[in-house]
Amino acid sequence: MSKNIDGISVNLVSRDKLGEFSSAEKLNFIIKEVKKGKVLVLEQGLTPFEQTELIEHTMKEIKQDTFIGIEIEGYSEDKQTFMQRIFRIIKKPRMTVIGPADLLKTIRKDSNMIQTQIILGTGAK
Amino acid sequence: MGLFGKTSFASIIHRIFGKKHAKIGIYGPPNVGKTTLANRILRDWTGEIMGSVSEIPHETRTAKWKKDVKIENGRSSLFMDIVDTPGISTKVDYKEFMNTYGLDKDESKQRAKEATEGVIESIRWLEGIDGVLLVMDSTQDPFTQVNITILGNLEARNLPVLIAANKIDMEKSSPATLKSAFPQHPVIPISALTGYNSENLYSTMVNQFSRKRKKRGR
Numbered sequence: 001m002s003k004n005i006d007g008i009s010v011n012l013v014s015r016d017k018l019g020e021f022s023s024a025e026k027l028n029f030i031i032k033e034v035k036k037g038k039v040l041v042l043e044q045g046l047t048p049f050e051q052t053e054l055i056e057h058t059m060k061e062i063k064q065d066t067f068i069g070i071e072i073e074g075y076s077e078d079k080q081t082f083m084q085r086i087f088r089i090i091k092k093p094r095m096t097v098i099g100p101a102d103l104l105k106t107i108r109k110d111s112n113m114i115q116t117q118i119i120l121g122t123g124a125k
Numbered sequence: 126m127g128l129f130g131k132t133s134f135a136s137i138i139h140r141i142f143g144k145k146h147a148k149i150g151i152y153g154p155p156n157v158g159k160t161t162l163a164n165r166i167l168r169d170w171t172g173e174i175m176g177s178v179s180e181i182p183h184e185t186r187t188a189k190w191k192k193d194v195k196i197e198n199g200r201s202s203l204f205m206d207i208v209d210t211p212g213i214s215t216k217v218d219y220k221e222f223m224n225t226y227g228l229d230k231d232e233s234k235q236r237a238k239e240a241t242e243g244v245i246e247s248i249r250w251l252e253g254i255d256g257v258l259l260v261m262d263s264t265q266d267p268f269t270q271v272n273i274t275i276l277g278n279l280e281a282r283n284l285p286v287l288i289a290a291n292k293i294d295m296e297k298s299s300p301a302t303l304k305s306a307f308p309q310h311p312v313i314p315i316s317a318l319t320g321y322n323s324e325n326l327y328s329t330m331v332n333q334f335s336r337k338r339k340k341r342g343r
Contacts, residue, residue, distance in 0.1 A: 047277075047281070048274065048277030048278040048280070048281045049278065049281060051270075051274040051277065051278070052248050052251070052274060052275075052278050055213065055214075055215055055244065055248065055274065056244070056245050056248050056249075058215060058216075059217070059241040059242070059244045059245050060241075060245070062216075062217060062237075062241050064219050064234055064237060064238075068216050068217060068218040069214070069215050069216025069217055069218070070215050070216060071215065071216065072215055072270050073270050074270065074273075076273050076276075076277050101215065101216035101218070102218070106270075109266070109268050110268070
């Protein structure tokens with residue numbers, strides 16, 4: 001993983017941009033960017049199936065001395081209302097932050113805030 | 126004695142509509158006590174054990190299972206295939222095994238490699254199971270992304286879930302936090318190590334996993 005010594009890129013990715021991707025493209029995009037050492041904040045997060053696929057994809061990409069995996073935190077989908085279930089309206093998952101596990105560390109998460117830290121040098125442990 | 130003799134109306138309904146056999150996956154992050162719980166269940170109902178346990182994360186790196194474990198709750202019973210899955214995580218760092226647990230470099234790298242394969246295997250097992258016993262560490266923050274991801278996935282698949290709030294024998298445990306975090310699912314506080322409250326867990330397992338589910342596509 002290449003880290004820019006001048007700083008870490010934190011990229012906010014719009015829901016429009018994410019909406020252009022298929023699930024597979026979205027996951028490839030995320031892994032590719034995170035392996036470059038970037039932290040991504042997705043305006044619209046991943047579905048539960050996409051999240052498990054991302055974990056599976058990440059495990060395949062792990063290289064022991066260069067890429068140890070990802071740190072990911074986000075908020076799950078809002079619960080569907082009765083009417084939304086009737087009309088099969090799928091509510092989209094909410095904001096998610098994803099970064100390299102040796103760089104990004106979650107400090108605290110509650111229903112209102114995800115607090116993370118970017119750790120330079122030795123990386124997050 | 127009622128119309129149905131000693132047999133309750135509920136158990137008749139259960140016999141008609143309930144399942145007799147279910148494949149149950151024990152899931153959760155590493156080091157929450159999945160294998161300790163699998164051992165507890167098997168020891169109580171078959172006299173056997175599932176696998177070795179360790180304080181070092183990712184001790185279980187391939188799924189292990191035991192077929193046809195009959196669990197009873199007094200009124201009814203259910204045959205379960207119990208699958209003990211490797212812990213799911215989003216990262217595996219071999220240096221953690223070296224620096225925190227004192228394994229040598231080769232052993233650490235091998236363990237990390239097998240751990241990544243184990244995570245993939247766990248996720249793939251989700252396709253073929255009927256219900257999940259999701260083990261959480263009641264001394265830890267329940268809002269981890271792995272817990273959220275597993276639960277979200279199970280809800281999307283419409284799989285019955287039972288949360289085992291493990292390690293309640295420890296001083297810092299707070300099963301009430303887990304209950305308030307996931308009010309949509311039954312949460313049973315237990316100690317897989319001591320067996321505390323395991324009867325309640327078994328009773329709830331039979332009730333929860335006997336229910337037939339509607340299949341939901343992806």
